[in-house]
Amino acid sequence: MLALATALAGLGGCGDETVPAADLGARLFANSKLSPSPINAFSCATCHPVVVTELADADAGAPPDAGPTDRHPGPIHPGYNLFDSVHRPSWWGGTETRLLDAMNYCLVEFMGGAALDATAPSARELYEYLKTVSPDDPSPALSLTVVKNIDGLLALKAGADPARGGDVFGRGCRGCHGQPHTGEGKLGSKTSIVPEDTITGPVCNPNHDPGALTNPAALACARTVVVEKVRHGKFFNIGGTMPLYSIETLSDVEIADVLAFLGL
Amino acid sequence: MARAYLVLLAVNLAACGDDSSAGPPPPDEYIVNCDSAADAGTFTSDENYSAFVNAEAAHRVLADPCKSPQLATPTPGSTLDRSTPPMIAFANKGPTCQLRLAQPVLMAACRLHQAPLWRKLVRAFLLEGVAEAHCGAFSGENYLLRLLHAGEAKPVYMAMLSVTSFTPDPMIWQKAMRSRNGQTLTMTIERALFFRGDIMDGPYIQPQPYSFQVAP
Numbered sequence: 001m002l003a004l005a006t007a008l009a010g011l012g013g014c015g016d017e018t019v020p021a022a023d024l025g026a027r028l029f030a031n032s033k034l035s036p037s038p039i040n041a042f043s044c045a046t047c048h049p050v051v052v053t054e055l056a057d058a059d060a061g062a063p064p065d066a067g068p069t070d071r072h073p074g075p076i077h078p079g080y081n082l083f084d085s086v087h088r089p090s091w092w093g094g095t096e097t098r099l100l101d102a103m104n105y106c107l108v109e110f111m112g113g114a115a116l117d118a119t120a121p122s123a124r125e126l127y128e129y130l131k132t133v134s135p136d137d138p139s140p141a142l143s144l145t146v147v148k149n150i151d152g153l154l155a156l157k158a159g160a161d162p163a164r165g166g167d168v169f170g171r172g173c174r175g176c177h178g179q180p181h182t183g184e185g186k187l188g189s190k191t192s193i194v195p196e197d198t199i200t201g202p203v204c205n206p207n208h209d210p211g212a213l214t215n216p217a218a219l220a221c222a223r224t225v226v227v228e229k230v231r232h233g234k235f236f237n238i239g240g241t242m243p244l245y246s247i248e249t250l251s252d253v254e255i256a257d258v259l260a261f262l263g264l
Numbered sequence: 265m266a267r268a269y270l271v272l273l274a275v276n277l278a279a280c281g282d283d284s285s286a287g288p289p290p291p292d293e294y295i296v297n298c299d300s301a302a303d304a305g306t307f308t309s310d311e312n313y314s315a316f317v318n319a320e321a322a323h324r325v326l327a328d329p330c331k332s333p334q335l336a337t338p339t340p341g342s343t344l345d346r347s348t349p350p351m352i353a354f355a356n357k358g359p360t361c362q363l364r365l366a367q368p369v370l371m372a373a374c375r376l377h378q379a380p381l382w383r384k385l386v387r388a389f390l391l392e393g394v395a396e397a398h399c400g401a402f403s404g405e406n407y408l409l410r411l412l413h414a415g416e417a418k419p420v421y422m423a424m425l426s427v428t429s430f431t432p433d434p435m436i437w438q439k440a441m442r443s444r445n446g447q448t449l450t451m452t453i454e455r456a457l458f459f460r461g462d463i464m465d466g467p468y469i470q471p472q473p474y475s476f477q478v479a480p
Contacts, residue, residue, distance in 0.1 A: 112318035
């Protein structure tokens with residue numbers, strides 16, 4: 001009887017009361033089911049924080065996530081802070097000039113979904129939510145600097161700090177990849193365990209060498225692959241669904257520190 | 265430049281959080297899997313399988329008798345041996361579709377994710393990768409073959425293919441057919457044309473699946 005009452009109370013909480021579109025959008029923002037893909041584990045919130053920022057200096061025109069030198073101590077996301085995002089003149093570093101296209105780019109490229117039409121309820125609800133966290137009109141476009149050539153980063157081995165790298169890994173990588181070496185807590189079954197999956201995988205260990213984890217060639221290969229994945233994500237003909245980390249979100253030094261932390 | 269981060273807006277993750285369910289069943293076989301492909305340009309992979317699954321979930325699979333694979337062997341309606349896997353061979357599409365490639369490909373490229381073609385081309389051609397973590401983004405045709413039994417969500421047998429002729433692994437086949445005596449199974453084959461990891465045309469499937477009887 002108690003169980004029945006509890007169940008009915010739970011159902012009552014999801015009843016047919018009217019919910020503001022912005023609230024529905026907030027829920028969608030954090031829901032991987034925005035994409036119909038049964039494989040997808042990403043929601044918008046996986047990659048994008050919504051952090052209210054206040055510029056203390058009147059002349060401080062830099063974007064909130066301007067770079068690691070002045071970074072807040074919280075999670076490091078590959079995507080930009082979406083506070084004040086609605087009234088930006090462009091997104092994705094200027095390549096998208098419609099907010100819906102920018103949203104659909106994430107939905108299709110990373111979440112395995114289909115592009116939303118402007119009339120789709122979920123598109124409207126997401127817009128209403130983002131509008132509630134976008135008080136400033138206009139707000140500036142944010143730069144997105146994609147690092148094409150990774151040679152400089154690969155050379156940053158001397159002086160890399162594994163302790164700092166552990167901190168960066170915890171704030172920037174663990175949310176999706178889980179604990180290093182075990183993958184405990186990782187997001188979805190397809191997410192790789194770093195660095196082991198990379199070292200022993202088909203690219204760096206094509207001959208299935210059981211000693212790959214101590215093989216210098218496999219380790220060097222994994223170092224390159226990890227840097228490629230971080231800097232290029234799924235792009236540059238790399239594949240997968242990982243988003244890239246631009247120079248604005250992670251510095252070369254921070255990535256070198258992560259590599260040292262991972263033993264690469 | 266000082267900057268203060270004041271409030272982290274709480275989003276109700278608990279209400280509709282990630283569903284960590286296992287997802288769709290993986291294929292029984294990948295032929296030819298990317299890590300064993302002799303020809304680096306022709307392979308299949310779990311990434312490509314994901315692309316098929318995502319297309320199905322988004323209702324993007326098109327029933328088209330011409331653009332979908334045409335089974336040659338085993339002969340539809342024939343009997344499948346439980347202990348000896350058949351050679352499965354098919355044409356990638358109907359003969360009347362063979363000569364009409366250029367226009368659909370071009371149109372599909374234009375439709376790719378509803379993005380302007382110039383942007384896709386810039387991203388695809390000007391930005392070159394160096395290392396690949398998952399065998400790289402595939403360009404070419406892949407096929408998803410399933411043997412199904414009515415009323416069962418999980419396929420009896422499933423293979424991701426980069427080839428149009430193959431024989432299932434005997435061990436895998438025998439295991440799949442172990443309790444299928446006398447059952448009627450249906451076969452579906454989807455075809456999709458990939459460009460740098462994305463499906464740019466398809467997937468296409470026959471409007472009616474092929475039927476087979478498993479030998480008692």
